[in-house]
Amino acid sequence: MPEGHSVHRIARQFAVNVVGRRVAASSPQGRFAEGAALLDGRFATRVRAVGKQMFLEFDDAVWLRVHLGMYGAWDFAGQISVDATIASANGRMGQTNQRGTDEQILDAAGENSLTSIGAPRRSRVRMSEQTTGLAGEDEWPPPVVGQVRLRLLTDVTCADLRGPTACEVLSADEVAQVIAKLGPDPLVDDVHEGEERFVAAVRRKPTPIGLLLMDQSIVSGIGNVYRAELLFRARLDPHTPGRDVPEETVREIWRDWVRLLRVGVETGQMMTMDDLDPEAYRLALANRDDRHWVYHRTGLPCRRCGTSVVLEEMGARKLYWCPGCQT
Template structure:
């Protein structure tokens, strides 16, 4: 499932290419025809993410809300301006199966946008140039491929949505109600207020911290990868009840999430091992195996103590941790 950094990157692609433009909305699949009709030929005026949910606002006051869930993805095509972390990867980017080395990965990808060029870009948990650098057909817009729930189209760019968990058109009060149920997001909320909310919530809960970090009402945007890595970086046992954490431990988790989320948005990668030399950093960008402390490393030696990493099922999701360093 896409974690917070991916959804923020998608929202900013919409800000670059759709906000300020009249948008033709349709539902090639047919399942969202009524919703598409409400926003068809309206001007998009805002695009924002809160945790794992995205809200596209139109001049009617309506919002298109999208939660990608496990299988959802956006495909962009047309004159897409790729940022430094996407344009230079020469292929697939994201959580798995990246090819190539990212150039300029330390650049702020939100301001280092290249000139628009005709291309295709998939954005979900992983980002990829669909044509892998090959020429893109001159026909625009391209025909929908597969079960496209929503197609959003301007004169130069098209975005196709497939397989979302949630896709609906909401009024402002309905959007406010959805957001009110979400925990703080470091890229949306005031950092001090967000920290205070997070700490207060965690420290009154008997629930294990490994489950609290995945609860979107406690904190927005954290998924399986960031959960495992945050806990290892803090050397916290995932089974520790939230109320047993000290103030310092809870604040440390929030502040590390602030940091890692920014890194994820800037690089397009869930980069959780730091202070690497240039060669090791290039390897980490190119391979998940060199990017994380414990995630997806069942049975492999801990990078700190050598103890085999443990994987267990917690609330239906895989939890990775070191039984010695996080004892």
């Protein structure tokens, strides 16, 4: 499932390439025809990401809400400029100047791709090496491929939405109601106020911390990967009731989430291992198996203590954890 870092990257890409432009909206698949008709011909005026949801505002306070869910993704084509806040000095998406890494490094699934953000998939669009360039210039607009729920088209940029859990047109009041139900997001809310909300919510719950971290009303943006990694980094048993987790540990989980989310937005990848030398960091950017402590490592020895990493189901999702380090 696309987690919070992906949605923030998508919103920033919309801010640079779509906001401030008139948009032609359509639903090639047909499942969002009425909603697309309400958006068609409007100017995009603002975009917000909160946790795993994106909200794109159009004129007359008409909003598009998208929740990618398990399988959703946005595919981009055409002239695409990179948001400077998630690009390195020479400006290509997915680059980082950390630990001596100064060129674009993509993982095998294209997780930090400029052309497809969300559920990993092979992009259908050929991108040039320039920060801003026309992809798919042989045919414009680009042909529709597969089941496209919503296509948003400016004069030079195309954004195709596939497989979302939610795609709907809302009023400003309805957007406010949705956001009010969400837990704090470190990139949206005041970090210190968010910490206090998170600590208070966790510490009053008898629910296992492994479930609380996936509850979007408790904290926004954390999914299966970040849950496993945050709990490992905190050396915390996933089954511990929230109210029994020491307050300082809860605070450190929040602060760790703040750090990891920012890294994820910068690199486009859920990088959860620290203190890697430059070569190890490059490998981690390129290979998902090299960037996590416990996620997707069932039966393999823990990187810290050697105990076999276990897999169980919690909240109908796969949970990876180390019984040696986390009990």
